Amino acid sequence: MKKIKALALFSGGLDSILAARVVAAQGIEVVAVKFVTPFFENDILTDVEVYQEKIREKYSINVIVEDISEGYLELLHNPTHGFGKNFNPCIDCKIFMLSRAKEMMAELGASFLITGEVLGQRPMSQRRDTLNVIERDSGSRTQLLRPLSAKLMNPTQAELDGLVDREQLYNFSGRGRSRQIALAKEFGIEDYPAPAGGCILADPILSRRIKKVYDGDFVIAPEEITADDIRMMLVGRQLLLPGGGWLILGRDERENDRMEKLVTDDDATFFMEERPGPFAVLRKAAVCYDDAAKRDSDIRITASLVVRYGKKVKDGQKGADVGVKLAGQAYEIFAEPLEDKIFQSWIL
Template identity: 55%
Template sequence: MTDKQTTALALYSGGLDSTLACRVVAEQGIKVVAVKFVTPFFGYDLLLKKQEYIEESKEKFGIDVILKDVTVPYLELLKKPAHGFGRYFNPCIDCKIFLLAEAKKMMPEIGASFLVTGEVVGQRPMSQRRDALRAIERDSGCEGILLRPLCAKNLKPTRAELDGLINREQLLAFSGRNRTPQMKLAERFGITDYPSPAGGCILADPILSARIQKYYRQNQKIVPEDILLLMVGRQFRLPSGGWLVVGRDEKQNEKIEALRRPDDWLLQPSVIPGPTAILRHSTDAEELETAAAIVTRYAKKSALVDGTAIIIAERRGISREMEASALDDCILKPWLQR
């Protein structure tokens, strides 16, 4: 036995349960490093304010967080998750298996003796049933090294408990959907400001997940930049095959502009207020005019001159100025994607 402090690596979502799990383990004098995996479906925006997020987690919850982008392998996983999907395009069991396996790979580098999650047996219908918890542990290769401190006393002791690295008696026996015990524990730790448990995963959002699922059905090659573009703005499939995305507000306009690729047309009204749009996969010159007419439709109505606007379209340094009339809703509606 040495005096070296034990280290645990926690899977961190930023929600209450994983925050509490970290704190329960840290309370026993264990150093907890938390990894927050991000993909376009959860946590992606944090990559833009990485340092701020890391500092905020430390300040608010006393947790050291590492952000890790796992987009590429995650997009592969979505092609055929072994345990299938939940209600929407959410592969919750495979998602957890994947993230745990990724965390396990990080253990040597962190010097972690075991892994921690905030799962609670019986809390979620699909991925937190007792048999699902066992399958997740087994299929991620984490048998014996995965501690779930919030419900540990309802599960078999893990290696960390058996080896005396952590005291099982001070772990918890939460189960089911009742959130009161978590609230009470949060109060004890002085945690007041945390996101709601269900929020956050786009794959569990009925509309956006349907879009993503459709993209998977229609495309062999899954392109991360396409996935990101799918999740913003009004989406149109134009009759000759182009994909037009039109911002709804300032924030979306900025996002759309940032997602622009070299082959995309970027469209914006000249002078008057209106949306930013991207036209992707367009090979048809007429289609650009249609796109300009759609952008005009969503520009500020009172600023149009006789129902028209000047739209600037730009691609690879080439700029085109077009006078476009607002396209009629009954024409554009069939092209609008859910």
């Protein structure tokens, strides 16, 4: 007999782990999907296989990693259900993920979807009326099973069709975690992440940068922003220079490496050979200036900032040569460090 298959939306939090395991415990094959964007879980993309192995080992769950950045950047222009406290479009975000998961069901041969949502756990996005809106707008009403709160809801199609035994599902509700923790113990799961955020769109400080872009108040127009631009926006020191340029300075080797991977042909890059210091990127310098004098001035400023944040030398020599690469050309500029009071107001 063909094994029944279900697709679980996997946040990595305890509820999503339990939801997948509760259904798998009924002999159903559960495949989990982890959605990533530059705003959440981006680091997983550095090594997907390591992540998959970790989840398999810790929770006995097979997970597919799906990058949904492209559609997600679109969603942020005008989410139907608006934003939360910061720039987090939680309801539309869930609708978007469920819609994508619904498409994947056919590709994977899954009969229904699973989420770890618990009725009343979050003030906004897990209220009963909001859960109804999410399943209605994602078109997943008949396919979506929420195993942890299923007994407080009408039976889903998977239950009515006898694919899932409703008796072995749960009636969790509210903010308390004790029942989840007890259930985790039954499954032998002791090491799971704390129920913390991790979404940049819900972060009061970082989300402001993203909002600025979508408000049209940034060097790059909202309709032109790419996932890699956003990734660049979330690394290093960020400055808006007087000539209009967007500058990113790495704060350590890890950030320098990360930035190097995000560089495009339109960027100007800066690096000091003679001392340890930041890698710097003047994003889209080849195309974003309508005035060459402004670009040259921002390039000189950038070189001075690279020296400012570079390692100090003992012999009193402050200035240094900074290598610049722009539009296929490479050259050096001698620059003195820029005084802090000059650039404080340029920091994003």
